[in-house]
Amino acid sequence: MHQALRSAALALALTVAFGTAVAKPTAKPTTKPIAVKPAASESAKANAYFDRLFDEDVARSPMASGYLGIKKNTDKWDDFSEAHQLEELGRTVKHLAELKANIDPAKLDEQTRISYRLFVFQSEKEIEGYKWRRHRYVFNQMSGLHADAPAFLINTHSIDNEADARAYIARLHGFPKLFDQLKARSRESQKIGVLPPKFVFPLLIEASRQVITGEPFDAPAPGVGKSALWADFSAKVEALGKLKPAVRAKLLAQGRNALLNSVKPAYLALIAMFEEQAKLATDDDGVWKLPEGNEFYAYMLRSSTTTQMSADEVHELGLREVARIHREMSAIKDRVGFTGDLPAFLAFMRDDPQFVYPGTPEGKAAYIERATQMIDDMRKRLPEFFGVLPKAQLVIKKVEPFREAGSASAFYEQPSADGKRPGAYYINTLDMHALPIWEMETLAHHEAIPGHHMQIAIAQELQGMPKFRRYGGFAAFDEGWALYAEAFPKEFGFYTDPYQDFGRLSDELLRAVRLVVDTGLHAKHWTRQQVLDYMHANTAGSDRDNFTETNRYIVWPGQATAYKVGMLKIMELREKARVALGPKFSLSAFHDVVLKNGALPMELLEDNVNDWVARQLGKRN
Numbered sequence: 001m002h003q004a005l006r007s008a009a010l011a012l013a014l015t016v017a018f019g020t021a022v023a024k025p026t027a028k029p030t031t032k033p034i035a036v037k038p039a040a041s042e043s044a045k046a047n048a049y050f051d052r053l054f055d056e057d058v059a060r061s062p063m064a065s066g067y068l069g070i071k072k073n074t075d076k077w078d079d080f081s082e083a084h085q086l087e088e089l090g091r092t093v094k095h096l097a098e099l100k101a102n103i104d105p106a107k108l109d110e111q112t113r114i115s116y117r118l119f120v121f122q123s124e125k126e127i128e129g130y131k132w133r134r135h136r137y138v139f140n141q142m143s144g145l146h147a148d149a150p151a152f153l154i155n156t157h158s159i160d161n162e163a164d165a166r167a168y169i170a171r172l173h174g175f176p177k178l179f180d181q182l183k184a185r186s187r188e189s190q191k192i193g194v195l196p197p198k199f200v201f202p203l204l205i206e207a208s209r210q211v212i213t214g215e216p217f218d219a220p221a222p223g224v225g226k227s228a229l230w231a232d233f234s235a236k237v238e239a240l241g242k243l244k245p246a247v248r249a250k251l252l253a254q255g256r257n258a259l260l261n262s263v264k265p266a267y268l269a270l271i272a273m274f275e276e277q278a279k280l281a282t283d284d285d286g287v288w289k290l291p292e293g294n295e296f297y298a299y300m301l302r303s304s305t306t307t308q309m310s311a312d313e314v315h316e317l318g319l320r321e322v323a324r325i326h327r328e329m330s331a332i333k334d335r336v337g338f339t340g341d342l343p344a345f346l347a348f349m350r351d352d353p354q355f356v357y358p359g360t361p362e363g364k365a366a367y368i369e370r371a372t373q374m375i376d377d378m379r380k381r382l383p384e385f386f387g388v389l390p391k392a393q394l395v396i397k398k399v400e401p402f403r404e405a406g407s408a409s410a411f412y413e414q415p416s417a418d419g420k421r422p423g424a425y426y427i428n429t430l431d432m433h434a435l436p437i438w439e440m441e442t443l444a445h446h447e448a449i450p451g452h453h454m455q456i457a458i459a460q461e462l463q464g465m466p467k468f469r470r471y472g473g474f475a476a477f478d479e480g481w482a483l484y485a486e487a488f489p490k491e492f493g494f495y496t497d498p499y500q501d502f503g504r505l506s507d508e509l510l511r512a513v514r515l516v517v518d519t520g521l522h523a524k525h526w527t528r529q530q531v532l533d534y535m536h537a538n539t540a541g542s543d544r545d546n547f548t549e550t551n552r553y554i555v556w557p558g559q560a561t562a563y564k565v566g567m568l569k570i571m572e573l574r575e576k577a578r579v580a581l582g583p584k585f586s587l588s589a590f591h592d593v594v595l596k597n598g599a600l601p602m603e604l605l606e607d608n609v610n611d612w613v614a615r616q617l618g619k620r621n
Contacts, residue, residue: 042107049103050115050466053095066156068471069416074157075170077149080181082188089130096123110611114597114604115466121601122472125303135287135296137196138186139274140555141203145182146270147403149175150211150229154400155413156421159236162243165251168233172258175266183273190277196555197285199528201278203405203551205271210402212267216256228402230259285554286522297522300558305565306476306601311523314561318515321564322538325509332502349502349540355436364398364429367440371427372396374444384492385450387592390457393422394448404430408552409545410443412452417460417471423453434545438503441495442486446507450489451482459598469598475559477599480566483511487567488587506540511567513538514553514560522557569602570594573609580613 058064062073096119105116139146153172159165189195214227226234233255237248287293287300301311309317326342333345340348349355357363375394382389392415399407407428415423425448429435435443445451455478462470486504495501517534520526526534528550535546553560573594578585593612594605 043112054467069418075167198281304558315519321512392457451485475562476566483567
């Protein structure tokens with residue numbers, strides 16, 4: 001279960017960097033020629049423009065710089081003010097107009113033509129999205145800077161010298177301003193009737209309190225440990241071996257002061273707003289309740305799936321897929337000799353203790369050890385399935401305590417651009433019942449390899465590709481690939497254990513169920529309880545897992561539909577290519593065509609595959 005559209009945090013920073021909110025222009029934008037050397041080709045001119053804009057955008061976002069491993073403005077947070085959003089509008093509209101005025105797509109080579117189409121697609125999508133900027137919940141239990149800002153400092157802000165430590169302290173002091181900007185946006189949404197449902201607020205309050213629990217916020221006492229931020233900052237400063245003792249002591253004192261006098265008050269003010277908003281929130285969960293809610297949801301579906309599918313079409317697709325997967329599950333039920341019906345088998349898989357590691361430190365360590373072995377087994381066979389392999393390393397980590405409660409059972413965070421920070425497969429061991437043993441193999445394939453790590457690391461490492469394509473993302477592509485990556489290993493001898501094969505089907509079933517319940521919630525006025533009941537009757541998910549999943553769909557409308565729509569498109573394109581090419585078809589070559597062009601909307605992906613097939617058949621040069 002992916003934490004976000006790529007990594008929740010990178011998605012946040014790059015979304016901000018590339019025009020989170022763009023407004024309808026008040027005047028026609030001016031354009032100017034794109035500066036480039038006279039001898040440069042049209043493609044070189046376009047690519048130089050794309051990279052210049054990417055660099056400018058990243059430079060405007062300290063957080064995007066951090067996620068990409070660039071040490072610049074490390075003492076600052078991004079600007080989340082309304083004024084900055086409006087400024088981003090002007091830049092997006094201006095850049096799109098400049099591109100159309102100065103670049104002739106007919107003169108571009110094939111790759112640059114794809115880049116041109118993608119840039120236009122993204123820009124127009126961002127412009128369209130301005131209307132809905134206040135419909136998206138600024139804070140929710142799945143994402144938001146109340147949790148992502150501490151995670152950013154812990155996982156992204158390295159301290160290699162005294163200057164890095166002082167920048168960390170400056171960011172701690174920056175929490176009040178950061179939260180003030182976000183609170184202002186949240187209150188603007190509140191004015192038009194946009195608030196998360198009531199159940200979200202206790203989760204927000206608990207997550208926020210968790211950040212300011214422990215030393216130095218609480219007095220030293222038996223059982224009181226260091227808070228997450230203090231543990232991180234103090235450990236990083238202590239690890240600086242070349243610091244003079246007096247300098248180290250001063251830095252630690254300043255960090256402690258920043259936590260007590262900036263971070264704590266910022267969180268207390270944020271909690272106060274959450275408590276105030278909780279009194280006004282309702283129990284209606286779907287975005288149909290919002291002003292123009294149906295239109296907003298239609299936009300979110302188009303954005304998530306990168307198709308024109310309607311809510312009714314997505315819902316019916318989900319029902320068909322649920323029925324198909326249930327038939328395949330019944331075959332496994334018979335294979336293992338279970339004598340009851342499918343609902344009884346789902347309950348058995350969900351509830352039998354043999355399928356859960358104990359929630360002890362030893363049990364959690366055993367889970368991670370076995371998951372690591374599964375990843376290593378797949379790693380050895382990757383050359384069979386791919387011509388292009390990622391250079392970035394992959395590590396397996398436990399989710400930090402301060403974000404366990406709101407996080408998915410497992411998720412992936414991408415490596416840094418410089419390769420110094422590896423990709424990470426995070427496992428949430430808060431509730432081991434949410435990590436059934438039979439789900440281990442498919443989960444590792446999805447989040448690590450050949451799923452998110454293959455797709456994201458390869459994209460970042462592409463040569464001769466504009467940066468915005470190497471670091472961009474589309475949920476239908478990213479999550480569609482990861483779900484496809486769960487499935488195809490079955491053809492090559494993986495999932496030999498029928499219970500692990502059940503886990504593969506169970507995870508695919510979850511993605512099919514999402515099509516039903518996401519559209520049910522947001523287009524058909526289903527209640528939260530209806531979703532929980534449907535998931536309990538049709539999946540083997542634990543009560544906690546179903547609870548967390550349902551909460552997620554409520555605050556991220558449309559996002560969960562991307563997985564199955566994207567997977568089915570990739571499978572459709574693979575089968576179409578296999579039939580067309582016959583003995584010329586190569587699975588590794590097909591996978592490389594999908595991955596070596598970076599993330600794309602479904603229409604552009606289909607065009608790429610069709611062009612590849614035509615070349616193989618000698619119909620194109």
